[in-house]
Amino acid sequence: MAMSASILRNAIHTEPRVLLAGGLAVLVHLIFVALMIFSLNWKDHPPEGMTVDIWSEIPKPVQEPVKSQPLPKQTPKPEPQPEPQPPKPEPEPPKPEAVKPAPQPPKAVVSPPVKKPDIALKQKPEPVKETQAEVEEQKKKEQEKIKEQEKLKKEQEKQKELEKKKELEKQKEIEKRKEQEKQKEQERQKELEKQQELKKQKEKELAAQQRQRELEAKAQREAEAKRAAQQAAARAQITNEISKYKALILAKIRSRIVMPPDLPGNPVAEFNVTLLPGGDILDVRLSKSSGHAVFDSAVERAIFLSKPLPLPPDPALFNEFRNLNITVHYRE
Amino acid sequence: MNTTVTQDMSFLHLISSASLPVQLVMLILVSISFFSWWFIFRKLFVIRHEIKKTDEFEDIFWRGADLNALYQRATSSRYVSGSMERIFAAGFGEFNKHPQGTDTEAVMESTRRAMRATYQREMDYLESHLSFLATVGSVSPYVGLLGTVWGIMNSFRSLSSMTQATIAHVAPGIAEALIATAMGLFAAIPAVVAYNRYASSTDQLATRFESFMEELSNVLQRRAV
Numbered sequence: 371m372a373m374s375a376s377i378l379r380n381a382i383h384t385e386p387r388v389l390l391a392g393g394l395a396v397l398v399h400l401i402f403v404a405l406m407i408f409s410l411n412w413k414d415h416p417p418e419g420m421t422v423d424i425w426s427e428i429p430k431p432v433q434e435p436v437k438s439q440p441l442p443k444q445t446p447k448p449e450p451q452p453e454p455q456p457p458k459p460e461p462e463p464p465k466p467e468a469v470k471p472a473p474q475p476p477k478a479v480v481s482p483p484v485k486k487p488d489i490a491l492k493q494k495p496e497p498v499k500e501t502q503a504e505v506e507e508q509k510k511k512e513q514e515k516i517k518e519q520e521k522l523k524k525e526q527e528k529q530k531e532l533e534k535k536k537e538l539e540k541q542k543e544i545e546k547r548k549e550q551e552k553q554k555e556q557e558r559q560k561e562l563e564k565q566q567e568l569k570k571q572k573e574k575e576l577a578a579q580q581r582q583r584e585l586e587a588k589a590q591r592e593a594e595a596k597r598a599a600q601q602a603a604a605r606a607q608i609t610n611e612i613s614k615y616k617a618l619i620l621a622k623i624r625s626r627i628v629m630p631p632d633l634p635g636n637p638v639a640e641f642n643v644t645l646l647p648g649g650d651i652l653d654v655r656l657s658k659s660s661g662h663a664v665f666d667s668a669v670e671r672a673i674f675l676s677k678p679l680p681l682p683p684d685p686a687l688f689n690e691f692r693n694l695n696i697t698v699h700y701r702e
Numbered sequence: 703m704n705t706t707v708t709q710d711m712s713f714l715h716l717i718s719s720a721s722l723p724v725q726l727v728m729l730i731l732v733s734i735s736f737f738s739w740w741f742i743f744r745k746l747f748v749i750r751h752e753i754k755k756t757d758e759f760e761d762i763f764w765r766g767a768d769l770n771a772l773y774q775r776a777t778s779s780r781y782v783s784g785s786m787e788r789i790f791a792a793g794f795g796e797f798n799k800h801p802q803g804t805d806t807e808a809v810m811e812s813t814r815r816a817m818r819a820t821y822q823r824e825m826d827y828l829e830s831h832l833s834f835l836a837t838v839g840s841v842s843p844y845v846g847l848l849g850t851v852w853g854i855m856n857s858f859r860s861l862s863s864m865t866q867a868t869i870a871h872v873a874p875g876i877a878e879a880l881i882a883t884a885m886g887l888f889a890a891i892p893a894v895v896a897y898n899r900y901a902s903s904t905d906q907l908a909t910r911f912e913s914f915m916e917e918l919s920n921v922l923q924r925r926a927v
Contacts, residue, residue: 384782386751391743398739399732402888407713 611682612690618680620696626672627698630664636701637662639669643694647685649678657695669698716878721856727849727882731842735889738838741831742896749903752828755784756910769794769921785824785907786914793817793915797922806926813922817915824911828904832897839894846886853879 637660644653654673659666673696681691717728763772776783776791783791796816800809857875861867 385744385748387747388744391747392740394743395736395739399736403713406884 615682622676623672626675627668633662633700637665639666639698641696645691647688649681651677720878724849724853731885734842738893745900756786759786789817789820792820793918810923814919821911832900835893835897839890842886842889846883849882850879
């Protein structure tokens with residue numbers, strides 16, 4: 371029995387998969403840390419872009435440290451390359467210009483003197499040959515002269531013909547130009563006509579629009595007039611209603627007055643009556659006495675007796691009746 | 703702190719640039735969180751195992767198996783027994799120790815005592831570390847909050863030396879301080895959830911053990927008479 375008890379106590383402490391639990395706990399934390407790192411990095415990208423944009427507006431010396439390393443490397447390279455290139459071409463052109471002009475003028479100067487001596491040499495031998503065959507040469511010269519004359523004549527004729535042709539061509543060209551000008555003028559006239567037509571059309575459209583506007587304006591005016599008339603009618607109805615009910619109230623009060631007999635003249639009593647909705651009387655004040663206390667009190671009694679006073683069914687009109695001024699004449 | 707403001711706001715940078723008390727709080731919270739998750743998984747496995755074993759044993763017991771054979775199996779060293787089997791073994795072993803003819807009430811009393819003792823031990827085993835989870839759930843938010851408050855205090859104190867106070871001077875300090883709160887909540891939320899869940903499952907197991915003890919004592923009393 372002691373054996374079994376010890377076995378039982380030992381069995382209690384065998385807990386399943388303790389290490390696996392530890393591994394899972396580590397895994398959970400790794401996942402959490404990874405999530406935090408990546409999510410925070412993602413959120414940070416847009417602000418970084420913003421800072422780059424803001425810095426780029428500030429002068430260049432600040433720009434280089436802030437920008438990431440690849441960018442400054444790229445930008446300086448292109449800048450130096452263009453700079454050295456322009457200087458190279460600049461020095462080169464002056465050199466050829468300076469050298470070439472110098473040799474060229476000498477060449478030009480040298481070549482004419484060289485040619486002139488040749489001509490001089492050719493001319494010099496001719497007079498030497500004259501002694502042996504002057505006659506033949508003269509004949510030849512004459513023949514040549516004749517030929518030349520003929521040639522000249524022919525050339526002159528040709529020239530004349532050419533001139534005639536040229537004149538004809540010029541005339542033709544002039545005619546063509548005239549025709550072209552005429553065509554242009556015609557085109558211009560056509561265009562003018564078209565423009566005028568367009569203008570007319572536009573004017574017509576404008577006129578039509580104006581007419582439409584006028585019509586619309588008229589319609590609006592009419593509608594406004596109608597509305598005004600309706601409003602006036604409504605107002606008139608309201609005023610009619612108000613005056614009608616005031617007359618009714620007065621008539622009711624008059625019917626309740628017990629007239630004191632034999633008062634001299636036509637005394638008038640004015641009362642200020644405050645009404646409640648529904649026609650009840652809240653307050654009655656004598657605003658202007660008739661001069662006869664008997665008549666005043668009779669009217670006051672009559673006003674209290676005649677409640678509820680007749681009121682229009684429309685509750686909106688009650689404001690007109692809230693404070694009533696009632697004037698009662700002794701004789702009608 | 704760092705002189706260049708809002709240069710690096712990554713998670714690791716924020717942690718590494720935090721002040722020492724905040725870093726200490728973060729370290730404490732990370733270790734608390736690790737242990738709480740470790741216990742969460744340990745208790746998950748233990749309670750799952752226990753429920754499975756209890757189901758099996760109840761199934762065998764109420765099918766009318768021989769009690770002596772069950773006792774042999776429960777006490778054998780090779781067999782991995784469950785809590786209910788151990789309670790049964792304690793009770794049945796105590797019952798068999800008494801020779802035939804002794805007073806039935808005295809035998810039953812000692813048997814019940816033995817079963818209750820084992821039951822207490824088993825419940826202690828099942829409920830171990832649950833109090834730790836409860837403590838983590840209630841305390842770690844405050845610890846995180848302490849770190850956050852300390853970090854914000856520091857960031858505002860550094861702000862006092864500035865002539866122009868902008869949000870950019872305070873923001874990194876507050877962000878790194880708030881990480882402490884995030885850690886505290888990360889430790890607390892699963893701990894609270896796990897504590898509530900495991901507490902209810904251990905309660906269920908406890909009621910099952912108690913009712914089994916009552917039923918077993920009835921069975922043994924019938925044998926004794």
